[in-house]
Amino acid sequence: TSVVDWAKSDAYHNSFLIRKDEVLDAAVQNGIDHGIPVEIAVSSAQGKFLNLLVKSLGVKRILEVGTLGGYSSIWMGRALPYDGELITLELNETHAKVARENLAKAGLDGRCKVILGPAYDSMIKLHPELPFDLIFIDADKKSNVKYYEEAKRLVKRGGVIIVDNMVEYGNVSDLEKESPSEWSVGVRELLAVLKEDEEVEATTIATVGERGFDGFLYAVRK
Numbered sequence: 001t002s003v004v005d006w007a008k009s010d011a012y013h014n015s016f017l018i019r020k021d022e023v024l025d026a027a028v029q030n031g032i033d034h035g036i037p038v039e040i041a042v043s044s045a046q047g048k049f050l051n052l053l054v055k056s057l058g059v060k061r062i063l064e065v066g067t068l069g070g071y072s073s074i075w076m077g078r079a080l081p082y083d084g085e086l087i088t089l090e091l092n093e094t095h096a097k098v099a100r101e102n103l104a105k106a107g108l109d110g111r112c113k114v115i116l117g118p119a120y121d122s123m124i125k126l127h128p129e130l131p132f133d134l135i136f137i138d139a140d141k142k143s144n145v146k147y148y149e150e151a152k153r154l155v156k157r158g159g160v161i162i163v164d165n166m167v168e169y170g171n172v173s174d175l176e177k178e179s180p181s182e183w184s185v186g187v188r189e190l191l192a193v194l195k196e197d198e199e200v201e202a203t204t205i206a207t208v209g210e211r212g213f214d215g216f217l218y219a220v221r222k
C-alpha cells in the first residue's frame, strides 16, 4: 500500500481555497508562545467549513465546548452577524487567556465570550433567553455524552450539534484493541446514546487531512 502525505494533500487544496490570514496566523503564534498545544485545534480546512456552515445556515447563536486558543472560535465568530453571539467554554486558564487575547485581536471580543471553568458546570448554568442555533463539542472526549445531553437542552429545534474527533485514527471502531482510550470510550458511548435517541438525526463524516484520520458528527435536533 502506498503512503499518502495527507498534510500535503490539505496544503494543496488550501492553496486554492483558503487565503493567507494574518489574524489566524497571529492567533496560532500567540498559542505557541504560551506553550499551548495548537496542533489539536481544528485544521484550517475544517475551520473554514465551520465558518461556511455558520454563514449558510444563518446561525446567530453558537455555543462551543472546548476553546483552546480560540482558533475555531475565530473561524465561527467571524461568520456571525453583528448581533450574533458565540459563547465558548474552557477549563484551562492559560487557554482561556490566550483565546480572549486572540478574539480581541480578531475584533471579535464584542460577539465572542470565553467562560472559564469545567464545561459541564458552565453548561448547566446556561439558561439563555433564546436557544443556540449551533453547538460545537470539542473538549475532553470522555464527557461527550454529558455535553451532548446538555447540548440537546440548549439547541433549538432544527438546530445543529457538531462533535469533533469521532473517528480517532480508526481506533473508535477497533474493538479488538485491548485497552481502548478514554477518547474511544467517550465516542462509543455517544454513538450508543444516539442510536436510541429519537429526537436527533446524525451522521459521522470521516475526514482525512493534516490532522490525520478523524471525523465530525453532524446531528440535527428534530
Ligand code: SAM
Residues within 6 Å of the ligand: 040, 041, 042, 065, 066, 067, 068, 069, 070, 071, 072, 073, 089, 090, 091, 092, 095, 117, 118, 119, 120, 138, 139, 140
Ligand atoms: N475547539 C478548539 C479549536 O479547534 O481551536 C480546540 C479545543 S481542544 C481540542 C480541547 C480543549 O478542551 C482544550 O483547550 C482543553 O483544555 C479543553 N477542556 C478539556 N477538558 C475540559 C473541561 N472539562 N471543560 C472545559 N474545557 C475542557
